[in-house]
Every structure is written in structure tokens, then in C-alpha cells.
Amino acid sequence: MSGLQARGVIRSYGPTPALRDVSLDVAEGEIVAVTGPSGCGKSTLLHCLAGILRPDKGEVHWRGERIDTWPEAARSRLRRTEFGVLFQFGQLVAELTAVENVALPLLLAGTGRREAGQAACEWLDRFGVADLADVRPGAMSGGQQQRCAMARALITGPRVIFADEPTGALDTLSGEEVLTQLVRFAREQGTTIVLVTHEPRIAAYADREVMLRDGVVDPTGLGLDEPLVP
Numbered sequence: 001m002s003g004l005q006a007r008g009v010i011r012s013y014g015p016t017p018a019l020r021d022v023s024l025d026v027a028e029g030e031i032v033a034v035t036g037p038s039g040c041g042k043s044t045l046l047h048c049l050a051g052i053l054r055p056d057k058g059e060v061h062w063r064g065e066r067i068d069t070w071p072e073a074a075r076s077r078l079r080r081t082e083f084g085v086l087f088q089f090g091q092l093v094a095e096l097t098a099v100e101n102v103a104l105p106l107l108l109a110g111t112g113r114r115e116a117g118q119a120a121c122e123w124l125d126r127f128g129v130a131d132l133a134d135v136r137p138g139a140m141s142g143g144q145q146q147r148c149a150m151a152r153a154l155i156t157g158p159r160v161i162f163a164d165e166p167t168g169a170l171d172t173l174s175g176e177e178v179l180t181q182l183v184r185f186a187r188e189q190g191t192t193i194v195l196v197t198h199e200p201r202i203a204a205y206a207d208r209e210v211m212l213r214d215g216v217v218d219p220t221g222l223g224l225d226e227p228l229v230p
């Protein structure tokens with residue numbers, strides 16, 4: 001079995017149910033948008049799929065292996081190798097320059113400084129921000145920070161990118177630019193993307209949209225849990 005699967009995933013925070021029974025298949029190379037209103041469980045689903053959170057019940061599989069039962073160290077290793085995560089706010093390290101931030105995953109993986117620095121410069125260049133190599137995040141625009149964050153997420157060559165509202169902090173135009181770039185690199189490298197967004201314009205970049213409602217997948221995507229005839 002290839003790709004990523006959630007099977008009957010249930011997850012609560014104390015008494016608050018976030019996912020009530022979610023099953024989902026994501027094929028390798030596919031770009032899937034997870035959408036739905038605030039509080040419907042999008043982030044929780046993303047965190048379960050990425051091995052950040054453990055479901056209370058149900059299973060998560062990646063390339064035929066059940067990963068939700070792996071110990072934290074193994075899941076964390078997966079997130080540094082085959083999985084990459086990207087959040088609403090780039091979460092760059094404030095004290096580091098762009099090139100240092102982007103090189104960080106390689107340095108942590110034991111790549112030599114020179115090689116990591118060169119690769120980071122290449123990735124900054126691909127995202128059109130090579131001139132920011134020596135700039136710290138505080139002196140960048142939101143869009144520039146998000147480009148650096150994407151370069152950092154992609155530099156290790158992950159097979160899946162989990163992106164939680166990656167354009168949420170940007171205006172519409174720079175949000176769409178950033179997403180266009182992310183999607184282009186994903187297509188070039190056959191990278192899978194699971195993209196959480198509440199913005200229809202952003203969801204439109206995906207191959208497929210999975211709509212959540214109140215912790216379950218809305219099979220129609222039409223919001224038919226609301227009565228048609230009031």
C-alpha cells in the first residue's frame with residue numbers, strides 16, 4: 001500500500017471531540033486540500049496524519065506501515081526525513097539569517113556546513129529570495145518569510161508536505177504566489193501535499209478537496225448536514 005491513509009481516526013481534547021471518525025486516503029503525488037469552518041478539526045487531522053498527535057482510536061498508515069503507534073522518537077525522525085511541515089507563521093528562528101534557517105534541517109541531519117549552505121542558497125534562489133540570504137526574519141515581509149519557510153521545508157526532499165494555513169498570514173496576492181510556487185515544486189518532484197485551508201481560492205490549487213464538518217468528512221462536500229428545507 002502506498003500513500004497516506006487515515007482509518008477511523010478519533011481524537012478529543014479532554015471532553016472536546018475534534019475528530020469523530022475520519023478516514024482518508026491520499027495518493028503519492030496528490031495535492032489534497034482539507035477545508036471546512038473553523039473548529040471542524042482540520043488542524044487536528046493534519047497533526048494526526050503528520051505523526052505530531054496520536055489518535056485516541058483509529059490508525060494512520062504511511063507506505064503500508066502503521067505510524068501512529070510508533071514511539072515519539074521514530075515519528076519525529078519521520079518528520080525530519082520523509083515528512084515536512086509548514087505552518088501559518090513560517091516559524092523561522094528569529095536569531096538566524098535566511099540561509100541559516102533554510103540550512104538548519106541539513107545541519108541537524110549531519111550535512112557539512114559548506115554543502116548545507118550551498119543547498120540553502122539554491123533553495124532560496126528557487127523561491128526568488130536569494131537576495132535575502134543574510135537577512136533575519138524580523139526584517140522580511142510575511143511573504144518573504146513564508147518563501148524561506150517553504151525552502152526550509154523542501155530542502156530535505158520530503159515525500160509529503162503538511163501545510164496548515166500556509167497562506168493564512170498573507171494578503172490574497174502573496175498568498176496565491178507562495179502557493180503557486182509550492183505547488184510547482186511539489187509537481188516537479190512528485191511531492192504529496194496535504195493542505196489545510198479555510199480559503200476556497202487556496203483550496204482551488206489542490207487536486208481534490210476534503211471537507212470536514214464537525215469532526216467528520218462531509219462526503220458530498222456540499223454542506224448537506226444543514227437541512228435543505230428549513
Ligand code: ADP
Nearest residue numbers: 013016017018037038039040041042043044045
Ligand atoms: P480547525 O483546524 O478546523 O480550526 P482544530 O482541529 O484546531 O480545528 O480544532 C477542533 C476542535 O478541537 C475545536 O473545537 C477546538 O477548539 C478544539 N481544540 C483544538 N486544539 C485544542 C487544544 N489544544 N485543546 C483543547 N481543545 C482544542
Ligand code: ADP
Nearest residue numbers: 013016038039040042043044088164165168196
Ligand atoms: P487553527 O484553526 O489554524 O488550528 P486555532 O486558533 O484553532 O488555529 O488553534 C491554534 C492553536 O490553539 C492550536 O495549537 C490548537 O491546538 C490550540 N487550540 C485550539 N482550540 C483550543 C482550545 N479550545 N483550547 C486550547 N487550545 C486550543
